[in-house]
Amino acid sequence: MFGYIRPAAPRLSGAENERFRSAYCGLCHTLGRRYGFFARFLLNFDFTFLAILLSLGESGTRACRRCAAHPCKGCGAMAASPALDAAADRSVVLAWWQLRDHIADHGFLAGLKYRLAALFVRRAYRKARAMVPEFDAAVQRHLRELGAREAEHCASLDAAAEPFAALLAEIATVEPDATKRRVLGQLFYHLGRWIYLIDAADDFKQDAKSGNYNPLRYRYGVDGNELSEDVKRALGETLDASIRQMAGAYALLDAGEWSPVLDSIFYDSLYGIGKAVLEGSYRKGARFRRYRDTSEEPI
Amino acid sequence: MSDPYKVLNISPTASDDEVKHAYRELARKYHPDNYHDNPLADLAQEKMKEINEAYEQIQRQRKGGYAASSQRSGGYNGSYGNSYSSSTSGDPLLQRVRLAINSGDITQAERLLNEASDRGAEWSFLMGIVCSRRGWMDDARQYLETACRMEPNNEEYRQALQMFTSSGGYRPAGFRGFGTMTYGNDACMRLCAAWSCCMLSGGRCFFC
Numbered sequence: 001m002f003g004y005i006r007p008a009a010p011r012l013s014g015a016e017n018e019r020f021r022s023a024y025c026g027l028c029h030t031l032g033r034r035y036g037f038f039a040r041f042l043l044n045f046d047f048t049f050l051a052i053l054l055s056l057g058e059s060g061t062r063a064c065r066r067c068a069a070h071p072c073k074g075c076g077a078m079a080a081s082p083a084l085d086a087a088a089d090r091s092v093v094l095a096w097w098q099l100r101d102h103i104a105d106h107g108f109l110a111g112l113k114y115r116l117a118a119l120f121v122r123r124a125y126r127k128a129r130a131m132v133p134e135f136d137a138a139v140q141r142h143l144r145e146l147g148a149r150e151a152e153h154c155a156s157l158d159a160a161a162e163p164f165a166a167l168l169a170e171i172a173t174v175e176p177d178a179t180k181r182r183v184l185g186q187l188f189y190h191l192g193r194w195i196y197l198i199d200a201a202d203d204f205k206q207d208a209k210s211g212n213y214n215p216l217r218y219r220y221g222v223d224g225n226e227l228s229e230d231v232k233r234a235l236g237e238t239l240d241a242s243i244r245q246m247a248g249a250y251a252l253l254d255a256g257e258w259s260p261v262l263d264s265i266f267y268d269s270l271y272g273i274g275k276a277v278l279e280g281s282y283r284k285g286a287r288f289r290r291y292r293d294t295s296e297e298p299i
Numbered sequence: 300m301s302d303p304y305k306v307l308n309i310s311p312t313a314s315d316d317e318v319k320h321a322y323r324e325l326a327r328k329y330h331p332d333n334y335h336d337n338p339l340a341d342l343a344q345e346k347m348k349e350i351n352e353a354y355e356q357i358q359r360q361r362k363g364g365y366a367a368s369s370q371r372s373g374g375y376n377g378s379y380g381n382s383y384s385s386s387t388s389g390d391p392l393l394q395r396v397r398l399a400i401n402s403g404d405i406t407q408a409e410r411l412l413n414e415a416s417d418r419g420a421e422w423s424f425l426m427g428i429v430c431s432r433r434g435w436m437d438d439a440r441q442y443l444e445t446a447c448r449m450e451p452n453n454e455e456y457r458q459a460l461q462m463f464t465s466s467g468g469y470r471p472a473g474f475r476g477f478g479t480m481t482y483g484n485d486a487c488m489r490l491c492a493a494w495s496c497c498m499l500s501g502g503r504c505f506f507c
Contacts, residue, residue, distance in 0.1 A: 158435035165434070179342065186339055189434055219437070236480035237464075241436035243479075244468035245337070251328050251469060252342050267474035274479035 002046040002098065004198055004277075007261050008269035016260045018076060022062050023055075024048045026078025029065055030088040033080070035124035039088075042095040042121065046195070049265070051087035052258055053184065054174055058083055086174045092128035093136050096121055097143060105212070135170060142167035150213040157238065160215035161196040168192030180253065187249035190242040194270065197239060201227065202277050232278045243270045303353035303360075315361065322354045328469045331379045335462050336431040344379040383428065383455075388421060396425050405432050420449035424456045431463065439463065 007020055027048055031039040058081050065077040078084060099121060102114040129136045145163035154160040168191055172184035200215050207214035208225030216222060220231045227235070247266045255262050276282040304311045307321040329347045334340040382401045388394045392415055399408035408429050415422055427442030443460040450456060467475075477484070 156435075157437040158430065158433075159438075162435075183339060183342065186434070193434065193436075233480055236478060238437040238440070240478045241440075242434075244333075244466070245434060245436070247468050247470070248333055248337060248343070249339055251333075252339060252346065263471065263474070267470045271477060271479050271482045275482035278479065 002094065002195070003044040004046060004195060004273055005049045005265065006045045006269060006273075008264040008272060011264040011268055012260060016264075019257070020048070020052075020261050022076045022078045023052045025065060025067070025070075025075050026062075026080075026084055027051045027087060027091070028067065029077050030080060030084045031091065032067075034085065034088055035092055035127060038120040039092055039124040041117075042091060042124075047087060047091040047094070050090070050171060050188075051084055052261070053187070053253075054087050054171075055081055055083035056253055056255055056258060057180075083174075089128050089132045090135055090171055090174075092121075092124050093132060093139055096125035096128070097139055101143070135173075138170045139167055142170070153213060153218055154215060155218040157197060157215050157219050158193075160200075160219075161193045164196040165189045165192035168195070183249050183252045187246050187253075190245040190249070194239060194242040194246070194274075197235065197242075198274060198277050201235060202282060227278070236274065236278060239274045240271070243274075246270070301353075303356040306349055306353035307357070318354070318357055322350065324471070325350045330469070332462075332466055333469050334379060335466060336428060338432060338434075340379045347379075383425075390415075390417070390421070393421055393425060400425070400428055400432070405429055420446045420453065420456065423449065424453075424459065427459065427463075 007017075009017055012020070024043070024045070028040050028043050031043060055078070061079045062076040063079050065075065096118075099114055099118045103111045103118065105111075106114065142163040146167075149160050149163065166189065169185045169189040172181050172188050175181040175184050197215075203212075204214055204216055204222075204227055205225050206212075208217070216227065216231065216235065220227075220234065222228070222231060243266070250262060250266045273282070304313070307318065307325060309317060309321045313321070326347065329343045329350065331340070331343070331347075334343040337343070383397045388397055392411060396408050396411045399405075399411060408425070412422065412426055412429065423442045424446035427439045427446060430436075430439035430442060433439075440460075440463060443456065443463055446453070446456040447460050
């Protein structure tokens with residue numbers, strides 16, 4: 001379910017792309033430091049994006065770090081910070097439950113790779129659960145609700161997306177400042193809603209074949225395994241509404257040095273990613289991502 | 300009060316035109332239309348107030364104390380209230396719903412709406428407003444459309460739907476004029492091509 005968000009790279013200068021990379025590397029190093037080598041493989045762009053939003057307002061120092069992927073040259077990685085730690089803890093919990101979800105969704109053979117991955121991640125998850133027990137409990141509660149909506153074949157996109165959106169909004173509780181917490185809560189809620197709906201569109205064909213629940217089928221009454229142009233247009237409009245809500249919340253944050261990167265996400269690339277997913281041209285590009293950060297196929 | 304130039308994000312040596320430009324851009328950003336039925340409307344209103352005050356202060360400093368009020372009248376003073384007059388409602392239950400919405404108690408408004416047995420146009424309209432505040436954008440639209448279908452001549456419902464569908468939200472120059480379905484269709488085709496190209500070539504822009 002995670003791994004969709006990235007900045008619109010052509011909009012950004014080399015230095016800005018470098019800056020985004022520094023958050024990616026910073027989170028990777030933090031995962032490694034706190035949870036061991038295997039946890040680094042849980043890294044993806046969405047978690048990086050969360051880490052950036054949580055670290056707004058912190059003085060971002062960068063240090064040249066080496067790692068297995070960049071052994072010689074090294075690269076500028078964001079220095080350790082409470083926000084990165086918080087993002088790493090939550091990333092591990094989210095990634096674990098995503099893995100569990102994959103295992104539940106797939107049969108024995110198809111789910112084997114996820115079981116194997118879960119073996120490697122289990123220790124990291126246990127540690128993270130001990131660090132952020134309330135977050136872990138909240139995630140489980142929201143996922144149970146999600147399961148219930150799926151079981152009742154919920155026909156409302158919003159009701160179906162609510163548990164996942166609320167789950168992401170939970171991450172905002174990290175923020176100590178009350179106003180900022182409110183703004184981030186709203187931003188993460190719509191980020192969750194957007195991710196859930198994008199994922200539903202992305203998986204539509206697969207769900208149609210396997211008979212799994214997909215909210216778009218019930219909301220728009222689609223029979224086949226293709227979304228019609230009308231359905232895509234309607235879905236596009238409601239995705240736009242969530243992006244506008246995110247942008248409205250983002251405007252109330254002081255993004256500082258992250259402005260160019262975040263501008264390119266909220267004002268551009270979310271639309272582009274949505275279009276690519278709705279057109280079915282997204283997966284091709286995603287193949288590299290899976291290789292690169294070895295995150296699993298989206299749910 | 301904080302430095303007005305900092306609020307407008309410009310240098311104290313900026314020309315009058317630059318000040319005006321910065322002010323206009325920020326006023327567009329926090330305009331009430333972008334925060335209609337939005338739970339963060341109060342924060343946007345605060346921002347707008349800060350910007351208005353900073354602009355006035357700069358005007359005062361530069362023009363030696365005059366002009367501020369006349370400038371202000373041309374400023375952005377729209378309403379963030381999002382309030383719904385309860386006098387337009389005949390049904391006492393729906394009147395209470397309107398009051399609950401106006402006081403920001405969305406949970407209470409929803410509870411009352413769920414109690415209602417008569418689910419006419421006004422019920423749909425209010426449900427649409429509640430959903431919109433919640434962030435349930437697809438349900439909100441459907442309820443507002445239902446209300447307008449049931450009473451096509453009702454100005455209040457029509458306006459709410461119009462507001463809901465037409466608001467494009469703020470985007471800076473260079474990022475305007477496209478949505479999810481129209482992304483890359485015209486002016487930004489080139490960018491889109493570059494973008495997908497970059498994705499297909501393995502996202503090398505980030506990790507070369």
